[in-house]
Amino acid sequence: MSKFFRRGLAAAMPVAALLAAMPAFAQNQAAAGNADLAAKLDGDNVTVGIAGVYIPDYEGSNDYRFTPAPAIIGQFKGFNFSVIGNRAQIDLIPNRPGQTIDFQLGPIGVLNFDRGTRKNIDDISVRNLGKIDNAIELGGYVGIGKTGVITSPYDKVSVSLSYRHDVSNVHDSGIWQPSINYLTPLSRKAAVGLTATASHVESGYAHTYFSITPGQSVTSGLPVYNARAGWKNYQIGGYFTYALTGDLLHGVKLIAGGAYSRLLGSYSYSPIVRTAGNPNQWLGAAGLAYTF
Numbered sequence: 001m002s003k004f005f006r007r008g009l010a011a012a013m014p015v016a017a018l019l020a021a022m023p024a025f026a027q028n029q030a031a032a033g034n035a036d037l038a039a040k041l042d043g044d045n046v047t048v049g050i051a052g053v054y055i056p057d058y059e060g061s062n063d064y065r066f067t068p069a070p071a072i073i074g075q076f077k078g079f080n081f082s083v084i085g086n087r088a089q090i091d092l093i094p095n096r097p098g099q100t101i102d103f104q105l106g107p108i109g110v111l112n113f114d115r116g117t118r119k120n121i122d123d124i125s126v127r128n129l130g131k132i133d134n135a136i137e138l139g140g141y142v143g144i145g146k147t148g149v150i151t152s153p154y155d156k157v158s159v160s161l162s163y164r165h166d167v168s169n170v171h172d173s174g175i176w177q178p179s180i181n182y183l184t185p186l187s188r189k190a191a192v193g194l195t196a197t198a199s200h201v202e203s204g205y206a207h208t209y210f211s212i213t214p215g216q217s218v219t220s221g222l223p224v225y226n227a228r229a230g231w232k233n234y235q236i237g238g239y240f241t242y243a244l245t246g247d248l249l250h251g252v253k254l255i256a257g258g259a260y261s262r263l264l265g266s267y268s269y270s271p272i273v274r275t276a277g278n279p280n281q282w283l284g285a286a287g288l289a290y291t292f
Contacts, residue, residue, distance in 0.1 A: 046074035049289025051255055053085075056281055058115045059209065060263055060273035063122040069285065086111040089141065104143035108162055112137055112170070114209060123276045128220040132208060135171055139164030155184035166204070173204030173229075189243040195259075196236045203229040210270040222271040235261040237283070249291060256286040 049071045057063045073082040078094030089108040112135035121127045143160025147153070158181045165174040179197035186192060210227035217224045237259025245251035261281040262268075268279035 047291040051285045051287025054284040057121045060277040062278040100147045102145035107140050110137040125220045129216045133170045135166045136168040137164040151184045171204040171208035173202035176200040188247045192240050198234040199232045201232045227266045233263045253289045259283045
């Protein structure tokens with residue numbers, strides 16, 4: 001059942017992870033009692049969902065807002081795919097029935113909307129820095145997962161590494177992102193998971209989103225600052241899903257999760273963070289999904 005635990009880039013934030021984990025199903029009872037559901041594990045499937053997400057106005061902000069996060073995930077002929085919020089991926093290594101080792105390889109794409117509009121930024125000084133065009137970041141990921149590790153034959157640990165590069169000449173640089181994720185089903189109706197990730201960004205990203213030029217200093221009142229390439233942040237979080245109708249392989253599900261992120265190094269000392277915001281970042285999400 002490893003196809004239901006696809007992490008890839010979805011692990012970048014727990015709201016994505018909880019949406020991607022919703023179809024996970026535990027066969028902790030006798031196999032005969034679950035024969036009807038076991039037959040569905042290796043078939044084609046699609047989950048659609050939407051969550052209300054509580055996020056900072058911009059990365060490093062101490063002001064927060066709600067925004068919707070739609071998702072579509074599924075499997076077709078053994079190939080996993082997902083479109084979660086502003087991120088998309090597909091695993092080009094098909095899953096086989098009954099496998100316990102899951103090799104992962106495929107492309108990813110991200111639309112970076114950070115500070116893409118001024119109206120969503122409450123802080124006047126950061127708003128006066130001006131908006132940043134939306135960046136299109138494309139790349140790929142590799143990973144491996146193992147099913148049946150700690151709590152049951154159906155829990156899973158996954159590790160992955162992704163790289164994506166801006167192809168729209170907004171920050172014209174790359175982002176490396178390692179991640180580790182753990183998911184365990186609790187019953188036919190419930191599953192919980194933990195996720196951890198970090199981001200290492202190149203100089204173009206650092207300058208675009210965290211540096212302040214002399215001209216921007218004049219308009220914003222924030223001091224001139226030059227951010228450097230390096231580890232930008234780490235993030236840890238957890239998520240939970242519960243089937244309101246049917247089970248975790250079919251029907252309506254409640255989804256909820258949260259995460260803590262800490263900006264690091266020169267990113268945490270940028271005036272948009274230390275003066276106008278906060279290096280400690282929080283995220284929360286809750287919503288509904290349907291699997292068919």
